[in-house]
Amino acid sequence: MWEYLTKVLKQRGAGYFVLVDPDKHTRDSLKQLINSARDADVDAFLVGGSYLFSDMLDEAVRMIKDSVNTPVILFPGSGSHLSRYADGLLFLSLISGRNPQFLIEEQVRAAPIIKRMGLEPVPTGYIMIGGGNETTVEFVTGTRSIPAGKTDLAVAHALAAEYLGMKLLYLESGSGASYSVSDEMISAVKKYCGLPVIVGGGITTPETAAQKVKAGADFIVTGNILENPNNIRLIKSFAQAVHSAF
Numbered sequence: 001m002w003e004y005l006t007k008v009l010k011q012r013g014a015g016y017f018v019l020v021d022p023d024k025h026t027r028d029s030l031k032q033l034i035n036s037a038r039d040a041d042v043d044a045f046l047v048g049g050s051y052l053f054s055d056m057l058d059e060a061v062r063m064i065k066d067s068v069n070t071p072v073i074l075f076p077g078s079g080s081h082l083s084r085y086a087d088g089l090l091f092l093s094l095i096s097g098r099n100p101q102f103l104i105e106e107q108v109r110a111a112p113i114i115k116r117m118g119l120e121p122v123p124t125g126y127i128m129i130g131g132g133n134e135t136t137v138e139f140v141t142g143t144r145s146i147p148a149g150k151t152d153l154a155v156a157h158a159l160a161a162e163y164l165g166m167k168l169l170y171l172e173s174g175s176g177a178s179y180s181v182s183d184e185m186i187s188a189v190k191k192y193c194g195l196p197v198i199v200g201g202g203i204t205t206p207e208t209a210a211q212k213v214k215a216g217a218d219f220i221v222t223g224n225i226l227e228n229p230n231n232i233r234l235i236k237s238f239a240q241a242v243h244s245a246f
């Protein structure tokens with residue numbers, strides 16, 4: 001998975017991920033999303049959610065794997081959100097928080113299962129940035145996001161992730177955020193930290209996605225906006241915007 005992600009960056013400059021939260025889809029809406037992604041040049045599907053109510057995780061992963069060649073990367077909200085059918089997972093540590101459960105405990109519980117399932121983990125520093133609404137992650141983890149204007153704090157967390165040996169950073173303002181991570185913050189993190197950066201949360205137009213890539217984002221994630229069937233056709237424009245912005 002790591003090799004694939006670095007190849008995407010080398011060949012395309014930046015990558016586009018579509019987030020599938022199994023709680024937010026019916027089988028029909030997921031089918032529609034997968035069909036639209038078929039010729040849209042999506043680099044990977046992220047599958048997961050901060051709090052899974054449904055038992056659709058395995059099924060969602062299998063539906064994607066059975067229909068398209070696009071890799072499926074798990075985006076787990078806890079150590080139990082795993083599926084053997086995925087290609088790999090973001091092995092997340094919520095480093096913007098100070099809750100040991102989400103810094104290391106869930107990871108310890110999940111590690112032997114990940115090994116048995118043969119999933120490739122990509123160590124990822126998960127950094128929550130204020131996006132204007134209280135997020136499920138904040139509530140579930142009992143942590144606070146870094147305030148949107150505190151660029152120096154975001155840089156310090158990003159550097160710590162790099163020095164701890166993580167391979168990726170995820171700058172997250174939360175699903176459906178009122179505002180996405182600012183261009184200034186993305187640029188500052190990229191200036192000081194050598195890790196590839198995923199940016200997600202509140203990105204609702206291809207123009208904004210392109211703008212984030214120009215600011216330094218390596219991967220863009222959209223989830224919420226594509227949960228409305230009327231917007232699914234935007235997938236192609238998002239992918240094009242991300243791939244041509246670099």
Ligand code: 1GP
Binds near residue numbers: 177199223
């Ligand atoms: C959420 O970063 C992802 O965890 C995507 O955010 O749903 O707002 O696109 P949106």
